[in-house]
Amino acid sequence: MSVSVIRRIASPKKALTAAALAAATAGMALSAAPAQASTVTSASQAKAIAHKMIPDAAQFNAFSKIVEHESGWDVDATNASSGAYGLVQALPGNKMASAGSDWKTNPKTQIEWGLDYMNSRYGSPAGAWAFWQANGWY
Structure with missing residues (x-):
């Protein structure tokens, strides 16, 4: 070469x-x-967002207990049998679109929708937690 x-x-x-x-x-x-x-979003990040949105300690604790039981603070949690989705396990999950088009991935949107749901149906997160304790769902 x-x-x-x-x-x-x-x-x-x-x-x-x-x-x-x-x-x-x-x-x-x-x-x-x-x-x-x-x-x-990690569970700790989602909790921090919720804490900012729910400054009352008793209401945050009630909200947190529900979310811990429902999704373990996993924004992408999906119930295989029912199709419930997200932090608050909305059924169907796309109901959360009323709080924002980013409902599938944004914990703030899911928390906002969950708070509105708890407030309108149970009066507060504490009311929703009391119902959850009595029934195992909310």
């Missing part, structure tokens, strides 16, 4: 090596960030 052929082969290899290194570096930087950070 001539030197010029070797150089032509070596240059693409260097370019590929540099590209692979850059991709690996970018991959490491991307993996350090949470996956789908804008749509994935």
